[in-house]
Amino acid sequence: MNLPYPDLSETEIKQEILPEVHQWALANGLVMYPVGFSSEQATIVPTTLYPTYLPRASFDKAVSLQKIYNKLYADISRNSCGGWLTQESIKLAKYDNEFTGKLWELYLKSMEQGIAQKLRLGIFRSDYLIDKRTNEAKQVEFNTISVSFGASSTKVGELHDFLNKAGKYSANSGDRFYQSEIPVSESTSLLARSLAIATERYQGLSDRKVVAFIVQDNERNAFDQRTIEYELLKSHSIKSIRITLGDLHNYTTLDCESKRLFVKKTGEEIAVVYFRAGYSPSEYKSERDWENRLLLEISYAIKAPDILTHLSGTKKIQQLLTDEDILAKFIPDIDVRKQMLSTFVKIYPLDDSPLGQEGRKLAFQSPSKFVLKPQREGGGNNVYKQDIPLFLEKLDQKDWSAYILMELIEPNETTENVVVRGNSFFKEPIISELGIFGCILFDDTDVHLNEYSGWLLRSKFSRSNEGGVAAGFGCVDSVMLY
Ligand code: ADP
Ligand code: MG
Ligand code: MG
Structure with missing residues:
Protein backbone atom coordinates (compact mmCIF):
# COMPACT_ATOMS: atom_id res chain seq x y z
CA MET A 1 0.00 0.00 0.00
CA ASN A 2 1.28 3.44 -0.87
CA LEU A 3 0.77 5.67 2.12
CA PRO A 4 1.39 9.35 1.52
CA TYR A 5 4.20 11.13 3.37
CA PRO A 6 5.02 14.82 2.97
CA ASP A 7 7.50 15.34 0.20
CA LEU A 8 9.87 18.08 1.26
CA SER A 9 13.19 18.73 -0.42
CA GLU A 10 16.43 18.60 1.55
CA THR A 11 16.69 22.36 1.29
CA GLU A 12 13.17 22.84 2.62
CA ILE A 13 13.86 20.48 5.49
CA LYS A 14 17.11 22.20 6.38
CA GLN A 15 16.02 25.79 5.96
CA GLU A 16 12.36 25.74 6.89
CA ILE A 17 11.43 22.71 8.94
CA LEU A 18 14.41 22.02 11.19
CA PRO A 19 14.31 25.49 12.77
CA GLU A 20 10.59 24.93 13.44
CA VAL A 21 11.26 21.56 15.05
CA HIS A 22 14.09 22.93 17.18
CA GLN A 23 12.18 25.92 18.43
CA TRP A 24 9.00 23.98 19.12
CA ALA A 25 10.99 21.33 21.01
CA LEU A 26 12.87 23.92 23.06
CA ALA A 27 9.75 25.94 23.76
CA ASN A 28 7.81 22.88 24.88
CA GLY A 29 10.51 20.84 26.57
CA LEU A 30 10.89 17.98 24.13
CA VAL A 31 14.50 17.91 25.26
CA MET A 32 17.11 15.78 27.00
CA TYR A 33 20.58 16.35 28.37
CA PRO A 34 23.47 15.56 26.06
CA VAL A 35 26.22 13.12 27.07
CA GLY A 36 28.46 14.71 29.70
CA PHE A 37 26.11 17.63 30.29
CA SER A 38 26.32 20.51 32.66
CA SER A 39 23.11 21.79 34.14
CA GLU A 40 21.92 24.45 31.71
CA GLN A 41 22.40 22.63 28.45
CA ALA A 42 19.74 20.58 26.82
CA THR A 43 19.32 19.26 23.31
CA ILE A 44 16.18 18.22 21.51
CA VAL A 45 15.06 14.63 21.83
CA PRO A 46 15.69 12.79 18.56
CA THR A 47 12.40 12.64 16.68
CA THR A 48 10.98 11.77 13.32
CA LEU A 49 9.81 14.64 11.15
CA TYR A 50 6.45 13.04 10.31
CA PRO A 51 4.14 10.56 11.99
CA THR A 52 4.67 6.92 10.92
CA TYR A 53 1.76 4.88 9.58
CA LEU A 54 0.55 1.92 11.61
CA PRO A 55 -2.36 -0.40 10.78
CA ARG A 56 -5.34 0.70 12.84
CA ALA A 57 -6.46 -2.84 13.61
CA SER A 58 -3.14 -3.85 15.17
CA PHE A 59 -2.90 -0.61 17.12
CA ASP A 60 -6.45 -1.03 18.44
CA LYS A 61 -5.81 -4.62 19.39
CA ALA A 62 -2.70 -3.72 21.37
CA VAL A 63 -4.69 -1.03 23.17
CA SER A 64 -7.60 -3.36 23.85
CA LEU A 65 -5.31 -5.94 25.47
CA GLN A 66 -3.63 -3.53 27.87
CA LYS A 67 -6.04 -3.84 30.80
CA ILE A 68 -5.92 -7.61 30.45
CA TYR A 69 -2.14 -7.50 30.54
CA ASN A 70 -2.23 -5.17 33.56
CA LYS A 71 -4.44 -7.63 35.42
CA LEU A 72 -2.33 -10.61 34.35
CA TYR A 73 0.85 -9.07 35.72
CA ALA A 74 -0.93 -7.95 38.89
CA ASP A 75 -2.11 -11.55 39.39
CA ILE A 76 1.40 -12.86 38.82
CA SER A 77 2.89 -10.46 41.33
CA ARG A 78 0.15 -11.32 43.80
CA ASN A 79 1.67 -14.77 43.65
CA SER A 80 -1.58 -16.30 42.42
CA CYS A 81 -1.78 -19.84 41.09
CA GLY A 82 -0.09 -21.46 44.04
CA GLY A 83 2.79 -19.07 44.47
CA TRP A 84 3.89 -19.41 40.86
CA LEU A 85 6.07 -16.29 40.87
CA THR A 86 7.83 -17.48 44.01
CA GLN A 87 8.60 -20.86 42.47
CA GLU A 88 9.93 -19.34 39.28
CA SER A 89 11.85 -16.58 41.03
CA ILE A 90 13.64 -19.07 43.27
CA LYS A 91 14.83 -20.96 40.19
CA LEU A 92 15.76 -17.83 38.29
CA ALA A 93 17.56 -16.38 41.33
CA LYS A 94 19.97 -19.29 41.15
CA TYR A 95 20.80 -18.76 37.49
CA ASP A 96 20.96 -14.98 37.68
CA ASN A 97 22.35 -14.39 41.14
CA GLU A 98 23.81 -11.03 40.18
CA PHE A 99 20.41 -9.33 39.96
CA THR A 100 17.29 -11.51 40.12
CA GLY A 101 18.91 -13.30 43.06
CA LYS A 102 19.59 -10.03 44.87
CA LEU A 103 16.05 -8.81 44.32
CA TRP A 104 14.67 -12.10 45.54
CA GLU A 105 16.85 -11.96 48.64
CA LEU A 106 15.60 -8.47 49.30
CA TYR A 107 12.01 -9.60 48.95
CA LEU A 108 12.63 -12.36 51.52
CA LYS A 109 14.14 -9.83 53.91
CA SER A 110 11.16 -7.54 53.45
CA MET A 111 8.84 -10.45 54.30
CA GLU A 112 10.78 -11.09 57.51
CA GLN A 113 10.37 -7.48 58.50
CA GLY A 114 6.75 -7.35 57.39
CA ILE A 115 5.11 -5.67 54.40
CA ALA A 116 3.24 -2.68 55.80
CA GLN A 117 1.48 -1.53 52.64
CA LYS A 118 -0.89 -3.84 50.78
CA LEU A 119 -1.60 -1.47 47.91
CA ARG A 120 0.75 -1.60 44.95
CA LEU A 121 0.89 0.42 41.78
CA GLY A 122 1.87 -1.09 38.45
CA ILE A 123 2.94 1.42 35.81
CA PHE A 124 3.53 -0.82 32.83
CA ARG A 125 4.39 -0.67 29.16
CA SER A 126 3.80 -3.51 26.74
CA ASP A 127 6.01 -3.16 23.65
CA TYR A 128 5.20 -4.49 20.17
CA LEU A 129 6.60 -4.73 16.69
CA ILE A 130 4.13 -5.24 13.87
CA ASP A 131 4.88 -8.38 11.92
CA LYS A 132 5.14 -7.49 8.24
CA ARG A 133 3.63 -10.74 6.94
CA THR A 134 0.48 -10.72 9.04
CA ASN A 135 0.27 -7.07 10.15
CA GLU A 136 -0.25 -8.37 13.68
CA ALA A 137 1.23 -6.69 16.74
CA LYS A 138 3.75 -9.07 18.32
CA GLN A 139 4.97 -8.46 21.84
CA VAL A 140 8.66 -7.60 22.24
CA GLU A 141 8.52 -7.42 26.02
CA PHE A 142 6.43 -6.35 28.98
CA ASN A 143 8.01 -3.73 31.26
CA THR A 144 7.02 -3.45 34.91
CA ILE A 145 9.56 -0.93 36.19
CA SER A 146 10.72 2.53 35.19
CA VAL A 147 8.86 2.76 31.88
CA SER A 148 9.86 5.96 30.16
CA PHE A 149 9.00 8.35 27.31
CA GLY A 150 5.36 8.76 28.35
CA ALA A 151 5.69 12.53 28.39
CA SER A 152 7.93 12.70 25.32
CA SER A 153 5.30 10.70 23.47
CA THR A 154 2.62 13.31 24.15
CA LYS A 155 5.00 16.03 23.07
CA VAL A 156 6.11 14.48 19.80
CA GLY A 157 2.45 14.02 18.81
CA GLU A 158 1.84 17.69 19.61
CA LEU A 159 4.94 18.68 17.61
CA HIS A 160 3.74 16.79 14.54
CA ASP A 161 0.23 18.17 14.96
CA PHE A 162 1.69 21.68 15.10
CA LEU A 163 3.82 21.17 11.99
CA ASN A 164 0.79 19.86 10.11
CA LYS A 165 -1.64 22.56 11.24
CA ALA A 166 0.91 25.30 10.61
CA GLY A 167 1.22 24.05 7.03
CA LYS A 168 4.90 23.16 7.39
CA TYR A 169 4.42 19.75 5.81
CA SER A 170 3.30 21.43 2.57
CA ALA A 171 6.02 24.03 2.24
CA ASN A 172 4.81 25.40 -1.08
CA SER A 173 1.11 25.81 -0.40
CA GLY A 174 1.22 26.20 3.37
CA ASP A 175 -1.90 24.00 3.62
CA ARG A 176 -2.41 21.07 5.95
CA PHE A 177 -0.89 17.89 4.56
CA TYR A 178 -2.97 15.55 6.73
CA GLN A 179 -6.65 16.46 6.81
CA SER A 180 -7.26 14.39 9.95
CA GLU A 181 -5.86 15.29 13.35
CA ILE A 182 -2.54 13.74 14.22
CA PRO A 183 -3.21 11.53 17.24
CA VAL A 184 -1.62 12.74 20.47
CA SER A 185 -0.94 10.18 23.20
CA GLU A 186 -2.52 11.14 26.49
CA SER A 187 0.24 9.37 28.39
CA THR A 188 1.42 12.46 30.29
CA SER A 189 -1.95 13.14 31.86
CA LEU A 190 -2.93 9.49 32.28
CA LEU A 191 0.31 8.44 33.98
CA ALA A 192 0.12 11.45 36.30
CA ARG A 193 -3.52 10.69 37.04
CA SER A 194 -2.69 7.15 38.17
CA LEU A 195 0.02 8.46 40.46
CA ALA A 196 -2.52 10.96 41.80
CA ILE A 197 -5.17 8.30 42.41
CA ALA A 198 -2.63 6.16 44.28
CA THR A 199 -1.63 9.20 46.36
CA GLU A 200 -5.27 9.89 47.21
CA ARG A 201 -5.83 6.26 48.20
CA TYR A 202 -2.84 6.32 50.52
CA GLN A 203 -4.05 6.82 54.06
CA GLY A 204 -1.68 9.41 55.40
CA LEU A 205 -1.04 10.30 59.01
CA SER A 206 -0.43 13.72 57.60
CA ASP A 207 -2.36 15.40 54.78
CA ARG A 208 0.92 16.72 53.41
CA LYS A 209 1.47 13.84 51.00
CA VAL A 210 4.10 13.75 48.25
CA VAL A 211 5.25 11.42 45.50
CA ALA A 212 8.93 10.40 45.59
CA PHE A 213 10.47 9.91 42.16
CA ILE A 214 13.45 7.56 42.56
CA VAL A 215 15.85 8.72 39.87
CA GLN A 216 19.33 8.00 38.59
CA ASP A 217 22.34 10.25 39.10
CA ASN A 218 22.90 12.42 36.04
CA GLU A 219 19.66 11.32 34.38
CA ARG A 220 19.74 12.53 30.78
CA ASN A 221 16.04 11.92 30.29
CA ALA A 222 15.05 14.03 33.32
CA PHE A 223 12.58 16.20 31.38
CA ASP A 224 10.39 13.22 30.52
CA GLN A 225 10.05 12.67 34.27
CA ARG A 226 9.73 16.32 35.22
CA THR A 227 6.81 16.79 32.84
CA ILE A 228 4.89 14.20 34.86
CA GLU A 229 5.87 15.97 38.08
CA TYR A 230 4.60 19.29 36.72
CA GLU A 231 1.35 17.66 35.61
CA LEU A 232 0.90 16.13 39.08
CA LEU A 233 1.20 19.54 40.68
CA LYS A 234 -0.79 21.44 38.09
CA SER A 235 -3.75 19.11 37.69
CA HIS A 236 -3.79 17.31 41.04
CA SER A 237 -2.03 19.70 43.47
CA ILE A 238 0.39 16.92 44.40
CA LYS A 239 4.02 17.76 45.08
CA SER A 240 6.90 15.51 44.13
CA ILE A 241 10.45 15.10 45.29
CA ARG A 242 13.34 13.54 43.40
CA ILE A 243 15.84 11.32 45.18
CA THR A 244 18.45 8.81 44.10
CA LEU A 245 18.63 5.40 45.76
CA GLY A 246 22.04 6.35 47.13
CA ASP A 247 20.74 9.52 48.75
CA LEU A 248 17.53 8.16 50.23
CA HIS A 249 18.75 7.96 53.83
CA ASN A 250 20.05 11.53 53.69
CA TYR A 251 16.73 13.02 52.70
CA THR A 252 14.08 10.77 54.23
CA THR A 253 13.37 9.12 57.51
CA LEU A 254 11.36 6.01 58.27
CA ASP A 255 9.22 6.04 61.39
CA CYS A 256 10.06 2.65 62.92
CA GLU A 257 6.66 2.08 64.40
CA SER A 258 4.24 3.29 61.74
CA LYS A 259 6.64 2.51 58.88
CA ARG A 260 5.73 5.88 57.43
CA LEU A 261 8.34 7.50 55.25
CA PHE A 262 8.85 11.24 55.70
CA VAL A 263 10.89 13.91 53.97
CA LYS A 264 13.43 14.95 56.61
CA LYS A 265 13.51 18.63 55.84
CA THR A 266 9.79 19.33 55.48
CA GLY A 267 8.08 16.54 57.40
CA GLU A 268 5.95 15.72 54.33
CA GLU A 269 4.77 12.13 54.09
CA ILE A 270 5.79 10.05 51.08
CA ALA A 271 2.64 8.41 49.76
CA VAL A 272 3.96 6.88 46.54
CA VAL A 273 7.45 5.76 45.58
CA TYR A 274 7.74 5.93 41.80
CA PHE A 275 10.80 4.14 40.44
CA ARG A 276 12.42 5.73 37.42
CA ALA A 277 15.61 3.93 38.44
CA GLY A 278 16.70 0.72 40.11
CA TYR A 279 16.11 -1.64 37.16
CA SER A 280 19.76 -2.46 36.50
CA PRO A 281 22.37 -4.02 38.82
CA SER A 282 24.92 -1.34 37.91
CA GLU A 283 22.71 1.22 39.62
CA TYR A 284 23.23 -0.45 43.00
CA LYS A 285 26.70 0.87 43.66
CA SER A 286 27.03 -0.24 47.26
CA GLU A 287 25.29 -2.32 49.93
CA ARG A 288 23.79 0.95 51.07
CA ASP A 289 21.79 1.23 47.85
CA TRP A 290 20.37 -2.27 48.37
CA GLU A 291 19.50 -1.38 51.96
CA ASN A 292 17.72 1.69 50.71
CA ARG A 293 15.65 -0.35 48.26
CA LEU A 294 14.72 -2.60 51.19
CA LEU A 295 13.80 0.40 53.29
CA LEU A 296 11.42 1.56 50.58
CA GLU A 297 9.95 -1.92 50.29
CA ILE A 298 9.11 -2.22 53.98
CA SER A 299 7.85 1.35 54.22
CA TYR A 300 4.13 2.10 54.22
CA ALA A 301 4.49 4.10 50.99
CA ILE A 302 2.83 2.59 47.91
CA LYS A 303 5.53 1.33 45.59
CA ALA A 304 5.39 1.64 41.81
CA PRO A 305 6.51 -1.11 41.59
CA ASP A 306 7.08 -3.29 44.65
CA ILE A 307 9.75 -6.00 44.31
CA LEU A 308 7.38 -8.79 43.27
CA THR A 309 5.86 -6.66 40.54
CA HIS A 310 9.37 -5.76 39.42
CA LEU A 311 10.22 -9.49 39.31
CA SER A 312 7.10 -10.33 37.34
CA GLY A 313 8.54 -8.32 34.44
CA THR A 314 11.55 -10.53 33.72
CA LYS A 315 12.04 -11.97 30.28
CA LYS A 316 11.90 -15.42 31.88
CA ILE A 317 8.32 -14.85 33.03
CA GLN A 318 7.43 -13.61 29.53
CA GLN A 319 8.89 -16.81 28.08
CA LEU A 320 6.94 -19.01 30.48
CA LEU A 321 3.67 -17.27 29.64
CA THR A 322 4.02 -18.29 25.99
CA ASP A 323 3.26 -21.84 27.22
CA GLU A 324 -0.51 -22.04 26.87
CA ASP A 325 -0.87 -24.36 29.86
CA ILE A 326 0.77 -21.80 32.09
CA LEU A 327 -1.13 -18.88 30.59
CA ALA A 328 -4.38 -20.81 31.07
CA LYS A 329 -3.83 -20.84 34.83
CA PHE A 330 -4.02 -17.06 34.87
CA ILE A 331 -6.35 -16.52 31.90
CA PRO A 332 -9.04 -19.21 32.03
CA ASP A 333 -11.19 -17.55 29.36
CA ILE A 334 -10.19 -19.23 26.13
CA ASP A 335 -11.12 -16.32 23.85
CA VAL A 336 -9.12 -13.83 25.85
CA ARG A 337 -6.25 -16.28 26.00
CA LYS A 338 -6.32 -16.72 22.21
CA GLN A 339 -6.12 -12.94 21.79
CA MET A 340 -3.06 -12.82 24.01
CA LEU A 341 -1.41 -15.83 22.41
CA SER A 342 -1.77 -14.19 19.02
CA THR A 343 0.55 -11.40 20.23
CA PHE A 344 3.32 -13.84 21.18
CA VAL A 345 6.19 -15.14 19.10
CA LYS A 346 8.08 -18.28 20.06
CA ILE A 347 10.34 -17.93 23.06
CA TYR A 348 12.56 -20.81 24.21
CA ILE A 409 9.91 -10.26 14.71
CA GLU A 410 10.21 -8.72 11.26
CA PRO A 411 8.39 -5.43 10.98
CA ASN A 412 7.89 -3.37 7.83
CA GLU A 413 10.45 -0.72 7.07
CA THR A 414 9.42 2.83 6.37
CA THR A 415 11.63 4.64 3.89
CA GLU A 416 9.88 7.97 3.62
CA ASN A 417 10.08 9.37 7.12
CA VAL A 418 13.02 11.51 8.23
CA VAL A 419 14.93 11.20 11.51
CA VAL A 420 16.01 14.45 13.14
CA ARG A 421 18.99 14.42 15.47
CA GLY A 422 20.15 17.87 16.48
CA ASN A 423 21.12 19.73 13.32
CA SER A 424 21.35 16.58 11.24
CA PHE A 425 18.60 14.66 9.51
CA PHE A 426 18.56 11.22 7.94
CA LYS A 427 16.28 9.68 5.38
CA GLU A 428 17.06 6.05 6.04
CA PRO A 429 14.81 3.01 6.43
CA ILE A 430 13.34 2.90 9.92
CA ILE A 431 11.30 0.39 11.87
CA SER A 432 8.93 1.31 14.66
CA GLU A 433 8.14 -0.18 18.07
CA LEU A 434 4.79 0.57 19.63
CA GLY A 435 4.50 0.75 23.42
CA ILE A 436 1.17 0.72 25.23
CA PHE A 437 1.13 2.15 28.75
CA GLY A 438 -1.13 0.79 31.44
CA CYS A 439 -1.64 1.41 35.15
CA ILE A 440 -3.12 -0.81 37.81
CA LEU A 441 -3.58 -0.17 41.52
CA PHE A 442 -4.20 -3.40 43.39
CA ASP A 443 -3.86 -5.30 46.63
CA ASP A 444 -4.11 -9.02 47.42
CA THR A 445 -7.82 -9.19 46.78
CA ASP A 446 -9.00 -6.11 44.91
CA VAL A 447 -8.22 -4.02 41.88
CA HIS A 448 -8.79 -0.34 42.62
CA LEU A 449 -7.86 1.04 39.23
CA ASN A 450 -7.04 -0.62 35.92
CA GLU A 451 -6.43 1.63 32.96
CA TYR A 452 -4.96 2.01 29.54
CA SER A 453 -2.59 4.99 29.81
CA GLY A 454 -1.60 6.06 26.32
CA TRP A 455 1.02 4.94 23.85
CA LEU A 456 4.54 5.53 22.58
CA LEU A 457 6.06 5.01 19.17
CA ARG A 458 9.83 4.73 18.98
CA SER A 459 11.55 4.33 15.64
CA LYS A 460 15.09 3.28 14.84
CA PHE A 461 17.26 2.81 11.80
CA SER A 462 16.60 -0.70 10.58
CA ARG A 463 20.33 -1.28 10.19
CA SER A 464 20.76 -1.23 13.99
CA ASN A 465 19.67 -4.09 16.20
CA GLU A 466 18.60 -1.92 19.09
CA GLY A 467 17.19 1.53 19.06
CA GLY A 468 18.11 3.30 22.29
CA VAL A 469 16.90 6.89 21.94
CA ALA A 470 19.62 8.17 24.25
CA ALA A 471 22.18 5.75 22.79
CA GLY A 472 21.85 7.37 19.40
CA PHE A 473 19.98 4.98 17.10
CA GLY A 474 16.40 5.55 18.10
CA CYS A 475 13.98 8.44 18.19
CA VAL A 476 10.47 9.22 19.34
CA ASP A 477 7.77 9.16 16.72
CA SER A 478 4.01 9.60 16.48
CA VAL A 479 1.31 7.50 14.88
CA MET A 480 -0.86 7.92 11.82
CA LEU A 481 -3.41 5.11 11.65
CA TYR A 482 -4.61 3.63 8.37
P1 ADP B 1 15.03 -4.07 27.02
O1 ADP B 1 14.32 -4.51 28.24
O2 ADP B 1 16.49 -3.91 27.23
O3 ADP B 1 14.39 -2.88 26.37
P2 ADP B 1 13.96 -5.58 24.77
O4 ADP B 1 13.43 -6.94 24.90
O5 ADP B 1 12.98 -4.51 24.55
O6 ADP B 1 14.92 -5.30 26.00
O7 ADP B 1 14.98 -5.56 23.56
C1 ADP B 1 15.62 -4.37 23.14
C2 ADP B 1 15.38 -4.09 21.68
O8 ADP B 1 15.78 -5.22 20.90
C3 ADP B 1 13.92 -3.87 21.29
O9 ADP B 1 13.54 -2.54 21.50
C4 ADP B 1 13.92 -4.26 19.83
O10 ADP B 1 14.42 -3.20 19.03
C5 ADP B 1 14.92 -5.40 19.79
N1 ADP B 1 14.20 -6.68 19.94
C6 ADP B 1 13.96 -7.35 21.08
N2 ADP B 1 13.27 -8.48 20.87
C7 ADP B 1 13.06 -8.54 19.55
C8 ADP B 1 12.40 -9.49 18.68
N3 ADP B 1 11.83 -10.60 19.16
N4 ADP B 1 12.37 -9.22 17.37
C9 ADP B 1 12.96 -8.11 16.86
N5 ADP B 1 13.60 -7.20 17.61
C10 ADP B 1 13.65 -7.40 18.93
MG1 MG C 1 12.54 -2.75 25.51
MG1 MG D 1 12.51 -3.68 29.06
Missing part, protein backbone atom coordinates in the same frame (compact mmCIF):
# COMPACT_ATOMS: atom_id res chain seq x y z
CA PRO A 349 14.31 -21.39 27.49
CA LEU A 350 17.87 -22.73 27.26
CA ASP A 351 17.65 -25.10 30.23
CA ASP A 352 17.57 -28.89 30.08
CA SER A 353 13.78 -29.20 29.79
CA PRO A 354 12.53 -30.65 26.45
CA LEU A 355 11.71 -27.13 25.19
CA GLY A 356 15.09 -25.94 26.44
CA GLN A 357 16.83 -28.70 24.47
CA GLU A 358 15.02 -27.49 21.38
CA GLY A 359 16.09 -23.92 22.12
CA ARG A 360 19.70 -24.99 22.54
CA LYS A 361 19.60 -26.73 19.21
CA LEU A 362 18.01 -23.79 17.39
CA ALA A 363 20.47 -21.31 18.87
CA PHE A 364 23.24 -23.08 16.98
CA GLN A 365 21.31 -24.30 13.92
CA SER A 366 19.52 -21.12 12.91
CA PRO A 367 20.76 -18.22 15.05
CA SER A 368 19.82 -15.68 12.37
CA LYS A 369 16.18 -16.12 13.33
CA PHE A 370 16.72 -15.26 17.00
CA VAL A 371 17.65 -12.78 19.68
CA LEU A 372 19.15 -13.97 22.95
CA LYS A 373 18.10 -12.05 26.06
CA PRO A 374 19.41 -12.00 29.62
CA GLN A 375 17.25 -10.89 32.57
CA ARG A 376 18.12 -7.24 32.12
CA GLU A 377 16.38 -3.99 31.25
CA GLY A 378 17.22 -0.70 29.70
CA GLY A 379 18.61 -1.66 26.31
CA GLY A 380 21.97 -2.84 25.05
CA ASN A 381 21.90 -6.23 26.78
CA ASN A 382 20.77 -8.55 24.01
CA VAL A 383 22.78 -10.76 21.66
CA TYR A 384 21.62 -10.97 18.07
CA LYS A 385 21.65 -13.55 15.31
CA GLN A 386 25.12 -14.78 14.28
CA ASP A 387 26.65 -13.57 17.55
CA ILE A 388 24.54 -16.02 19.57
CA PRO A 389 26.54 -19.27 19.11
CA LEU A 390 29.87 -17.67 19.96
CA PHE A 391 28.37 -15.94 22.97
CA LEU A 392 26.88 -19.16 24.30
CA GLU A 393 30.05 -21.13 23.71
CA LYS A 394 31.93 -18.76 25.96
CA LEU A 395 29.46 -19.36 28.78
CA ASP A 396 29.31 -22.32 31.11
CA GLN A 397 26.29 -24.41 30.00
CA LYS A 398 24.78 -24.21 33.44
CA ASP A 399 24.50 -20.44 33.00
CA TRP A 400 22.47 -20.70 29.80
CA SER A 401 19.30 -20.97 31.88
CA ALA A 402 19.62 -17.29 32.75
CA TYR A 403 18.80 -16.45 29.12
CA ILE A 404 15.84 -16.83 26.81
CA LEU A 405 15.93 -17.29 23.05
CA MET A 406 13.29 -15.30 21.21
CA GLU A 407 12.20 -15.48 17.60
CA LEU A 408 12.95 -12.24 15.76
